[in-house]
Amino acid sequence: MPSDLDFGLKMVNGVIHVYTKRDITDATTELDLPYPDLQEFVADMNVLMALIINGPIKSFCYRRLQYLSSRFQMHVLLNELKELAAQKKVPHRDFYNIRKVDTHIHAASCMNQKHLLRFIKRAMKKNNEEIVFEEGGKEQTLHQVFQNMNLKAYDLSVDTLDVHADRNTFHRFDKFNAKYNPVGESVLREIFIKTDNKVSGKYFAHIIKEVMSDLEESKYQNAELRLSIYGRSRNEWDSLAHWAVSHKVHSNNVRWLVQVPRLFDVFRSKKQINNFQEILENIFLPLFEVTVNPASHPELYLFLEHVDGFDSVDDESKPEHHIFNMESPLPGNWREDDNPPYSYYLYYMFANMTVLNHLRRQRGFHTFVLRPHCGEAGPIHHLVSGFMLSQNISHGLLLRKAPVLQYLYYLAQIGIAMSPLSNNSLFLSYHRNPLPDFLSRGLMVSLSTDDPLQFHFTKEPLMEEYSIATQVWKLSSCDMCELARNSVLMSGFPHKVKSYWLGPNYVREGPEGNDIRRTNVPDIRVGYRYETLCEELALITQALQSEELETIPEEMLCMGAGLESNTKGDVCSMGEEKN
Structure with missing residues (x-):
């Protein structure tokens, strides 16, 4: 080397x-x-887009999904009491003391509204004369900031804060984003929930450390918090790392993901960047530099030890004015005022991550994964891009309308972090959420909170999410424990930690990889999931050698064979364990 x-x-x-x-x-x-070839990626994406609207394929996948639902109902009828008996035999372990991970939660809203209110009141009493904001070259203390709003600590209440999503945010992502501003004032958002401000992110760090303390106190709840890198300048990474290291924002119950908002059009309109390649350089060059020479960014090197991967975020319902194809401008030539399409963002993020991961692996460092927001709203090609490039996605609601993609996500066991309470306030009412259908069919789904500040009321938002889901959908204890086990498997916590939480053989497939003494998931349930998945993969594979399924085009059969050698290494092949 x-x-x-x-x-x-x-x-x-x-x-x-x-x-x-x-x-x-x-x-x-x-x-x-x-790294993935651009021409090959575009060609494969076009093939997938053609497949998902093919009539015979849609019918085939729809029938398989219905079969999986019916088969699970039969499994429950025959084995529910056996699963419950197996759980009762396990000493000490129950749903409350198995590990569960909040696989989709944003750091800026990881606290509930009462927590934020108490913190702001405490800051007003203890740090009233601290300079916290600067505007037009004039510095302001915390007292002056609230004085300009004609507010006192006594006046503040949860209602005054107005950060909770309500019926008016439904299909209004702009109003939802405005809820991040306490009392409707962006200055308070900058002071209290930003990492780079006049107080060097001190208040935000204190709030997150209090959330971390709550997680450590509960012991069995963990979270993967998301922080933002925008790509506007090269020093964003160093600034974020300095905030995390200097304030010691660290906990064994927390891992970090870095989200990249798709805001090229905003930055371009403000003339902060010239082309899309500048964003990519600002995001990835510091990561390559610290991988090549850790001493070049010492604090970033320490921070990245706790980072799992990347997320891509924004309002998916925004109209896209371009289609990603070989005629699309390369990043250095993308100088238009319009935003590049979703798949354009994802491809170039994934391509750079692939090169970076190769280099980090050679240098002996851990690698990163792509886990974007995908399928919450917007066109179906978002889910196609997610299927091709992501290890896990967040939301995935539109899979309910795309049986071909839903079946492919099942076969590949791509993780889906679902947030029903969040969706209920933004895009889909709770009773229409497809999570119970996805769970019964065997998709790799987990429960997550998304934004406790906007959607939850209690000190334990993840338990609140599980509680409501269990009551509304009448989930069994085994269902809840399966969701919790899925959340740990999907998470980016280190192998050593997962081995302790799930058992030393958790990477093996089927009952061999399950330890009921740690997961509280009966071997009966794990064995059922494994056998069903293997049978579905066998069905696709056998079709390659049969002329009986002439209605399934060759592309679909080849795709089934490709799933057999899934690169994530977590899907069985013809009933045999993969290395």
């Missing part, structure tokens, strides 16, 4: 390439760090 000083970095057509010096001259050679 070359020394740190022997590496060179250069972004070519939106993807960073890594070079090493060959000799004492300046001649360099490019490292063999492959």
